[in-house]
Amino acid sequence: MKLFLSILFLSAVAGAAYFFTRSTPNNTDGYPQPNGRETVQSIQSKFDSLVLFRLNEDLEKAGFSGFPESISILIFKEERKLELYGQKNEHPILIKTYPFTAFSGKLGPKLKEGDRQIPEGIYKIEYLNPNSSYHLSAKVNYPNEFDRQMAKNDGRTNLGGDIFIHGKNKTIGCVPLGDEAIEEVFVLISHIHPSPIEVIISPRDFRTNPTRPDIAKISWEDTLYQRVAQALTAY
Numbered sequence: 001m002k003l004f005l006s007i008l009f010l011s012a013v014a015g016a017a018y019f020f021t022r023s024t025p026n027n028t029d030g031y032p033q034p035n036g037r038e039t040v041q042s043i044q045s046k047f048d049s050l051v052l053f054r055l056n057e058d059l060e061k062a063g064f065s066g067f068p069e070s071i072s073i074l075i076f077k078e079e080r081k082l083e084l085y086g087q088k089n090e091h092p093i094l095i096k097t098y099p100f101t102a103f104s105g106k107l108g109p110k111l112k113e114g115d116r117q118i119p120e121g122i123y124k125i126e127y128l129n130p131n132s133s134y135h136l137s138a139k140v141n142y143p144n145e146f147d148r149q150m151a152k153n154d155g156r157t158n159l160g161g162d163i164f165i166h167g168k169n170k171t172i173g174c175v176p177l178g179d180e181a182i183e184e185v186f187v188l189i190s191h192i193h194p195s196p197i198e199v200i201i202s203p204r205d206f207r208t209n210p211t212r213p214d215i216a217k218i219s220w221e222d223t224l225y226q227r228v229a230q231a232l233t234a235y
Contacts, residue, residue: 038130040190051187054180055096062086062093067191071095073125073165074235075175077107077118078204082165082177084185085235092235098185101169101178107203108215109224110142111151113160116173118201121146121224122231125189125197135167135179136186140199146227150220165199202228207235 052059052066059066068086075082080100085092103118110117119142126141142163143151151159165175167182177185189197203213206229215221 036131040128040130043130043136044187044190047183047187051184055184058096059086062095063088064093064095067188068095069192070195070197071188071192072198072235073185073200074232075118075165075199075201076205077103077105077120077202078209082175082185083235084188094235096184098177098181101176101181102171104171104173107213108221109147109218110160110163110173111156111217113158115160118173118175119143119147119163120201120203120228122227123199123201125193125199128186128190128193129164130186132164132166134164134174134176134182136182137164137166137174138182138186138189139164140201146224150218150224153220154218198231200228200231202232206232 059068064086068088070087072085072087072092073082074085080103082098082100084095084098086095087093105115105117108117109121110119119140121142121144123140123142123144126139129137129139140163142161143159147159151157160173163174165177165182165185167179168176169178170176203225204211206212206225210229212225212229213221
């Protein structure tokens with residue numbers, strides 16, 4: 001009986017320790033830090049076949065027999081969705097649409113660090129992070145040249161950065177898609193990057209709703225939204 005109680009006690013202690021280490025975040029974003037040992041290649045080894053299996057029907061419908069050789073990404077804040085396109089014969093073809101799993105901020109561009117805004121404009125994928133605390137992530141190159149020039153004209157500094165497309169279901173200015181979705185997006189990007197991958201982030205889908213938001217804090221929203229709307233005409 002004593003032996004049984006001892007085993008039961010030790011099991012309870014071990015279980016509590018496991019729960020504590022699993023549920024106690026190691027950073028302020030609420031998720032444990034990854035171990036840092038993953039690489040883009042190791043993620044490809046883990047997920048390539050699975051992603052191809054998941055996307056098989058979507059890729060076939062879009063006319064692709066495997067990973068596209070070129071992709072682009074459209075992000076719409078009002079609709080809270082990301083559209084993934086593959087290039088075929090120099091024409092973009094929609095492969096899949098992913099809903100946001102969370103949202104922060106409002107319509108309008110990012111202006112400063114800590115404003116919780118998702119940027120708006122025409123960007124590129126800067127790099128992939130296989131050790132993200134949000135499962136996996138892809139960095140968007142905010143601030144771009146246009147952002148920096150507008151900030152200079154306005155006299156603004158401290159524009160912020162670290163804008164990612166990532167997994168999980170929380171955000172303070174990034175684009176969260178959930179873990180399964182970011183696995184797919186990450187893998188497709190990984191087979192193309194460092195070749196340029198266009199990322200258009202728009203307040204809304206101007207192809208279906210051309211009304212442009214009036215942003216009180218700036219005077220250059222018409223210039224920004226004209227550029228974004230023109231870029232969307234290719235899709």
